Amino acid sequence: MAEVRYPIEMVNGVPVVAAPAEIDISNADCLDAVLREAAARGHARFVVDLTGTQFCASSGIGVLVRAHKRALADGGELRLVMPNSAAVLRVFAITGIDQVIPHFPSLHEAVVPAPATAPRPPRRRRRPKPGLRADRPPPDSGATTSPA
Numbered sequence: 001m002a003e004v005r006y007p008i009e010m011v012n013g014v015p016v017v018a019a020p021a022e023i024d025i026s027n028a029d030c031l032d033a034v035l036r037e038a039a040a041r042g043h044a045r046f047v048v049d050l051t052g053t054q055f056c057a058s059s060g061i062g063v064l065v066r067a068h069k070r071a072l073a074d075g076g077e078l079r080l081v082m083p084n085s086a087a088v089l090r091v092f093a094i095t096g097i098d099q100v101i102p103h104f105p106s107l108h109e110a111v112v113p114a115p116a117t118a119p120r121p122p123r124r125r126r127r128p129k130p131g132l133r134a135d136r137p138p139p140d141s142g143a144t145t146s147p148a
Contacts, residue, residue, distance in 0.1 A: 008034065011107060012111045031060065035048065049080075049081040050081055050086055053088050064101060080103040083106065
């Protein structure tokens with residue numbers, strides 16, 4: 001069988017890999033090689049376009065997660081293009097990958113640089129446990145008390 005190659009296209013200076021219609025054990029290694037090549041082009045961020053992907057087996061999810069981890073370790077980022085109508089969106093939601101790897105509904109949004117400092121949401125304040133005051137440390141549980 002001839003080796004299949006997935007093109008790496010430069011969009012606004014960002015490498016974009018168009019994923020195949022089906023990602024499974026038969027082509028996951030090739031996709032992994034192409035993602036490594038895209039990352040090796042010296043860009044902090046690269047994109048995998050899953051717009052035309054109808055099926056993604058666990059081997060494909062594994063390839064994407066490993067590419068994401070490598071990108072983060074190298075100070076970069078892997079981004080996915082998954083329109084809301086994408087067939088693989090449900091698989092990514094069920095497995096939780098949609099919460100791990102940043103994904104965008106369009107290629108245009110995926111290649112736009114992230115803001116240098118994204119505002120953080122305010123931290124929720126914890127409520128003290130009933131019976132404890134926030135300005136006092138909890139009583140020592142090992143200390144014995146004598147009635148006075």
